[in-house]
Amino acid sequence: MPTSLRRAPQAHPEDSLPGVVTRTFTTTGDLDYWASVRHAESAARVAEELATLVRTGRAAVAREPLAHAVELLLSTLDHADDASxxxxxxxxxxxATHAEACRQALPDPVDLADWLVTVQFDTGRWCPVDIWAYGPALGPGGLDHYRAxxxxxxxxxxxxxxxxxxxERLARWERDTTTLIEVIGGDLKHAAQYGRLARALADIGDPVAARSWAERGLAAHPDDPPGAGLHDFLSRTPL
Structure with a gap:
């Protein structure tokens, strides 16, 4: 059948989406390699349906089902072989879709901050969050709550x-030099710490501080061991 005549996938009624997400994303027992791949393929169809809602101005409908899908998928990842x-x-x-939904249909900022903390720390699996994607939805009050x-x-x-x-992610997004020095530099025992700190400071647009810390690193570690890259950094970072 010509592509133009194929029937588009049937979207679920909006009020059924919470149940659809629960049924689709809930798993039991351990998933081996191929079971994980099949589950990802099946769940991706619902994820795309939710993304379509966000793209077409119905983010308020999709936001909570997306959050629940994230929570269920994190639970699945705890007992899945996701080598693929x-x-x-x-x-x-x-x-990414949930962050966009939050930017379009603003949730309570403190509730969003609490949810971000939960998915990062309380799900049993490390889930790094790009805070820059959520920052606009958090606003000043939500960011203060999240930062604390x-x-x-x-x-x-x-x-x-x-x-x-x-x-560190929050400090990078807020261009917080003081916190970056604290979180990346730490005890500054190793040359690599100086190198990573210098690169992070350059990334947030503070080349003066970046060069200063690279120079301090070379003073403490004149051999510039592999992995530090202090000489190379200074040669590439203008005054």
């Missing part, structure tokens, strides 16, 4: 990599 990356790719698509929450997590356990990542 299919489930992880689907998770990233859902998060992730910093509390990091203060309670400085070795928690998920908390450190959340603090």
């Amino acid at each position: 990356g299919a489930l992880d790719n689907l998770l990233n698509r859902l998060l 929450a992730v910093r509390r997590r990091w203060a309670a356990d400085p070795g928690d990599l998920s908390a450190r990542d959340a603090v």
Whole structure:
């Protein structure tokens, strides 16, 4: 049949979407490699239906089902062989679509901040969130609430990599030089820490501070061991 005559996939009624998401994204038991791939393919069809709603001005309808889909998929990833990356790719698509839905149909900013903290820290699996995508929906009040929450997590356990990542992502987005120095530099025992800090400061548009920390790194580690790249960084970063 010619492509133009094929029937478009039937969309679910909007009021049925919460149930559709629950049925589609809920799994039981362990998923092996191929079961994970099949689940990703099946769930992707519903994810695309939700994305279509967002693209066509019905973000308010899709926002909560998207959030629930993220939560269920994180639960599935805890017991799935996702060596193909299919489930992880689907998770990233859902998060990007959910962020767009939140920008179009603003939720309560504190509720959104709490949800972001939950999916990053309380689902049993590390789920990095691109805070820049959610920042416009959070607004000043939501960002303050989110910042306080992730910093509390990091203060309670400085070795928690998920908390450190959340603090660093927020600092990068807010161009917060002081926090970047704190979270990336840390104890500055190793040359690589200086190199990573210098590159992060350059990324947020602070080349003066970036060069300063690279120079400090070279003073402390004149051999510039592999992985630090301090000489190379200074040669590529103008005064």
